[in-house]
Amino acid sequence: MPKLPRDIPPPLELLCLSALWSMKEGNVKDVQRIVNESRPLAYTTIMTVLERLLRKGKLTRRKVGR
DSSP: OOOOOOSSOOHHHHHHHHHHHHHSSOOHHHHHHHHTTTSOOOHHHHHHHHHHHHHTTSOOOOOOOO
16 A cells, blocks of 8 residues: 655654744754754754655755865
8 A cells, every 4th residue: 555645744854844944944953953952863863854854855955065
């Protein structure tokens, strides 16, 4: 049976999205700083969640620097 899209994102994705919405734009470090106020998570965890959101089409990326 194929998976149906969820109306509400999973809790960790929602936490990262909320952090981004409050900033309008930011990088992984910025999101981690806000998320760590309620739930301490590693940089790589935040990076993975943001990458998943990007693949799902919920975010866009603008690369700066390297």
